[in-house]
Amino acid sequence: ILKDDGYTIIGYIRKSPGSEAKETRNSLLQAMNSKLKKRSLVDVVFASPCCRASDPFKRRDLKTNEEMEEFDVSGNVQ
Numbered sequence: 001i002l003k004d005d006g007y008t009i010i011g012y013i014r015k016s017p018g019s020e021a022k023e024t025r026n027s028l029l030q031a032m033n034s035k036l037k038k039r040s041l042v043d044v045v046f047a048s049p050c051c052r053a054s055d056p057f058k059r060r061d062l063k064t065n066e067e068m069e070e071f072d073v074s075g076n077v078q
Contacts, residue, residue: 011033015048026070
């Protein structure tokens, strides 16, 4: 209904720091991205590939991350 009224649906994915391999982390983030777009019909997705839920938004994603290009997202929190 919101899309019919011209609204853009924005999604956000985040992965907490962990000990999993880089490939596993990337795969999990891509799966979250795909599910948001397919199930929730999200138009635009922003991602934080490695941050805690308790991290303030202004401190997330301060370092550039080349991996972002792999996720087919519109950007990060900054």
